Amino acid sequence: MLSPNELHPPGQPPSQPRVPLAPLLSLSTFAAPRLPRPACVLDAGAVRLVTSGRIAIALALREMGVGAGDEVLVPAYHSMSMIPPVLSLGAHPVFYKVGADAALDLDDVASKLTAATRAIMVTSYFGIPQDLARIRAFCDLHGLLMLEDCAHCFFGEHGGRPVGSWGDYAIASSMKFFPIYEGGALVSARHALTTGRLSSAGRGFEAKAALNALERSFAYGRLPLVKALLWLPLRLKSALWNMIKRRAPAGAPALTPSSSDSSYDFDPRWLDKQSSRFSRFVVRRASHARIVAQRRANYRFLELACASLPLCRPLFAALPPGACPWLFPLVVEQPEKLFRRLHNAGVPMTRFAEALWPGVDAGVCANSVHLSRHIIAFPCHQALLPEELAWMSGAIREALTA
Known part of the structure; x- marks a missing residue:
């Protein structure tokens, strides 16, 4: 496995974060530790x-x-x-x-x-x-x-x-x-769902949902044998997408929803579509116990790593029992300066609610504006390797103490 610096040489901002922001498929995705099944x-x-x-x-x-x-x-x-x-x-x-x-x-x-x-x-x-x-x-x-x-x-x-x-x-x-x-x-939990039977968005959607999830993993060195086996389909992917788009009727929805690319758009044509077969399989078969246990452990690792750092504090005083974190949110005093440093180092970050709906300002809620500007959140997902987590915490420490 290549180290983060080998994947993305230092010296200039990388084209993608040196550590994955979101979960990746790996051999451990479906590993089942001997832990009670968590609530979800x-x-x-x-x-x-x-x-x-x-x-x-x-x-x-x-x-x-x-x-x-x-x-x-x-x-x-x-x-x-x-x-x-x-x-x-x-x-x-x-x-x-x-x-x-x-x-x-x-x-x-x-x-x-x-x-x-x-x-x-x-x-x-x-x-x-x-x-x-x-x-x-x-x-x-x-x-x-x-x-x-x-x-x-x-x-x-x-x-x-x-x-x-x-x-x-x-x-x-x-x-x-x-x-x-x-x-x-x-x-x-309280009502029968009247939403009827949902349908697939088509073969192009099904294929893209699976291949894009795999490609994200390949980009960070996961599943190398699978990547080798899929080299031809991956090389032909662009041609396949173009062919599907040409055959699609005018006004047809995109192959995948805009939410997959971090857009805020809402397309009602997806209201009667179900999640892809690939996604449904992963949600049902991935080890829920491992996801929760690893996220909690990674959150605590970052919490300890940031405990003595200046100009920051975790949003939450403690991780409650049974909670499974999405990200590790850090409230920082100099967000723009810190963001630039971390971005240039290739650290993955999320600034949730950085943009609020027009008209939502300090007069509506001063706390919301402060949180939107001052929280920088870091991944703590289950696919982080120990060396990636250690590198990321070191980069955060360096940026905050420079």
């Missing part, structure tokens, strides 16, 4: 596996009966991809405040309730569940439908129940936790 959102109730979390949001709101003129409460600290599904139904997003630790501000939510309020989205950031029991009680008291946003929180539990089971509906983003190119989930 798929345990919460009826499930539909779709192509992205934003598609699942639109389906959940549709299941709730949200329509023109309704108001949907959305956290001011958010991914912009959460908003177009609301607008697509003719509803209006109303942004509520979060605390300095991203906890939902129920007092502010209560102040936002009107006769038009139909539902609230509750986001468990970076894999750490909100106080879901308290929020559920609030929703029951006010007759408010609760959409539990588990996009960052595929695994975990709260109050002895799996994440996703507290909302009327829940959504998840499986592509954040599994080595796949696309994937999301719609779940309901």
Whole structure:
């Protein structure tokens, strides 16, 4: 296995991060350690596996009966991809405040309730569940439908129940936790899903979803024997995609959803499409116990590595028992300076909610603006090799102490 520096020689910013930002397929993906099976959102109730979390949001709101003129409460600290599904139904997003630790501000939510309020989205950031029991009680008291946003929180539990089971509906983003190119989930613990049978987006979609997931792994030196066996299909891939596009009818959707390429776009033509066969296989067969155990261990490694560093602190004081982190979020005092240093070193990072929906400013929620600007989050996924994790923590330390 090549070291990160051998994969991307130092001296100039690499074309891709030296350490993978997202999970990769490897021989260990399906390894099953002797650990109890962890709770996950798929345990919460009826499930539909779709192509992205934003598609699942639109389906959940549709299941709730949200329509023109309704108001949907959305956290001011958010991914912009959460908003177009609301607008697509003719509803209006109303942004509520979060605390300095991203906890939902129920007092502010209560102040936002009107006769038009139909539902609230509750986001468990970076894999750490909100106080879901308290929020559920609030929703029951006010007759408010609760959409539990588990996009960052595929695994975990709260109050002895799996994440996703507290909302009327829940959504998840499986592509954040599994080595796949696309994937999301719609779940309901309280209602039968009226969303009918979903169909495949076609052979081009099925092939691209599998090959792109494999190529991401090959780019970081994983599965070399598989790469050798697939050298011809991979060389012919561009020609294959061009042929499929030429044969596609005018106005047909892209081969894969825009969410797979980190776009905020929302295309309703994906509402009746299911996740690819490849992605569904990986979600069902990958070792859930290993994913949770390794992510928790990697999170703690980064937590300890950053404990004594200046000008930063973890967003959360501790990793709660049973929680499975998406990323390791670090609150930093000089974000732009640090980001440039880390980017030039090839460190993978996510700045969740760096761009907020137009009009969401400090007057709406000062904490959301601060978090959007000052959090830099680092991968802690299960595919990180020990040497990659050590290199990344060393690069973070160097950037913060330079």
